[in-house]
Amino acid sequence: MTILRETALLDEIKVGSIFDKKKSIINCFSNIAIKGHFEFKVVRSSSTRYSLKCNDDRCGWCVRAFRVKDSTLFKIVKIEKNHDRSVNTMKADQRHATSKLISSYIIDNLLDPRFLYMIYAYGLSITVSKDVHNQIFPLAFAIAGYRHKAIAYGIAKVYPKSHHGICIYHLEQNLKRRKVKSEVIKLFQSDARVYWRKEFDLYMSDIAKVDKKTDDYLMEEPPERWACFCSPRRRYDMLTTNIVESMNSVLLEASELPILRMMDFIQVKLQRWFYERRNEAEVAFYDISCWVEEELKKKIDLEFTLNASIMFFV
Secondary structure, three states: OOEEOOOOOHHHOOOOOEEOOHHHHHHHHHHHHHHHOOOEEEEEEOOOEEEEEEOOOOOOOEEEEEEOOOOOOEEEEEEEOOOOOOHHHOOOOOOOOOHHHHHHHHHHHHOOOOOOEEEEEOOEEEEEEEOOOOOEEEEEEEEOOOOOHHHHHHHHHHOOOOOOOOOHHHHHHHHHHOOOOHHHHHHHHHHHHOOOHHHHHHHHHHHHHHOHHHHHHHOOOOHHHOOHHHOOOOOOOOOOOHHHHHHHHHHHHHOOOOHHHHHHHHHHHHHHHHHHHHHHHHOOOOOOOHHHHHHHHHHHHHHHHHHHHHHHHO
16 A cells, blocks of 8 residues: 655546545645645634635535544545636635745755754744755745744744754864863864764864863863764765855845845845746756766766775875
């Protein structure tokens, strides 16, 4: 038995199809409606059933599903896929494109979970990440009070798997303000970047031998907040808030504008970014992004160089 999820296509769905949970059906048909430029209304929704019909009462499009007994699975018991709606009912805008649906799609399909940063600037809260081209990808914008407690609540709700990490650049600046020796700072930089517990412990041991106070200071913060090896999320080499600072510099020009003018500025800026990126993507012929292709070439060239050196010395 094949279990369908929210990414299922309309052609895959038929009477008897099973979805893993009710939320998957909701998101699946929301995506179908968005792609098909139509809207539906919920006839009935409960913990055991879910029924939809086209917003146009003259159209026969409908879906009916029931929960499978003693499980979270939902089974399609009726589906009519054909539309006979008027062209006037076709929608360019979409009430089904909710913030929850969009954030879920972005998290599951577009983003590498290693990158997720919040910016608090000028009363504007922004969530940014990085895409497969290693470019800044703004996710959401909101007007909020500076460090309002609702921000933390919102992050936990929309991005439940996000992790609060520490920028090692700022942590390093703290060490410099404490007059820590450059030798110890170099050990800290290496310690933060290693991926194995054994290496981490060795660097921490070296730090403790040279400067026990700094060792104690670093351990005041849980290592999973600043060390790669024990981070509960994949940070890779993203240990600083550079993309946040970059986004801050982009918005600097709009910082003194009224709120509506500032939002207009952001909209125009993002439209230009995404227009340029789409044009670049359309002419790309790699199976992977151009940035990844270039990074792989660098690694391969370096490997060939190392192999040649080893052969020469042997």
